[in-house]
Amino acid sequence: MAIPRRDLWHTRLVSVLKVLLPLIALVLLSTLFLFSRKINPEDAIPYATVDVADRLRDPKMTDAGFAGMTSDGASLTVTANEAKPTAAGGTMKRVLGTLQTPDGAKTELVSNDLALDTATKVIELSNGAELQSPTGYLIQAQGFGVATANTRVESRGPINATGPGGQLTADHMLLSKQGGAGPYLLVFNGKVRLLYQPNR
Known part of the structure; x- marks a missing residue:
């Protein structure tokens, strides 16, 4: 019995593809390796941009900060560009x-x-220390001492301030809680001078 031409053509096609397709796959794989771009180690992603040897000699943290709560319920948060541990x-x-x-x-x-x-x-703030009070006063001093256990901010030396009432100078400034259930007050004392400017 003779095999129909259609089945004979199909059989030959399958036989040819069995050989041809693996050869095409080999050619494609070889071109991937032949024409692939060479890897440059200098193009690697820099995982660290800091000098490791410098960090070992001088330990420090960047974009550092801390947060805490005082005994009277006030929250204190501090952020800095750089921080170093000390004794x-x-x-x-x-x-x-x-x-x-x-x-x-x-x-x-x-x-x-x-x-x-x-x-x-x-914590002692110094070198360009400024305080912006909630009442609108911008206060400048040589420094400020900020307690972390309770709410107390005290100027180190005299202060210069500008606020809703005008310009103010004083020998000392203290922000603290008055008594157990009292309010928080910003107090200026010593030689207090106010240049009243009502239009400010």
Whole structure:
């Protein structure tokens, strides 16, 4: 019995494809290796942009910060571009801080330098220290001492301030809680002078 031509053609096609398709696959694979781009090790993604040897000699953290809560319920958060550990606690550079009391009032703090003393539980802000009070006063001083255990911010030396009433100078400034259930008050004392400017 003779095999129909149609079945014979189909059988021959399958036989040819069995040989041809693997050959095409081999050719494609070989071209991948022949024409592939060479890898340049210098193009690798830099996982670290810091000098490791420098970090080992001088340990520090970048984009550092800490947060805490005082005994009277105020929250204190501090962020800095750089922080280093010390025997007394630590130092920070280019500092931004926020002290928020339970009544919702926010006091903003700025300085170029910060020193944390864990023994006295005080952070010292210096070198361009400024305080923005919730009542609208911008206060500048040589430095500010900020307690971490309770709400207390005290100027180091005399202050210069500008606010809703005008320009003010004083020998000392203190932000603290008055008594157990009293309010939070910003007090200027010593030789206080106010240049009243009602239109400010």
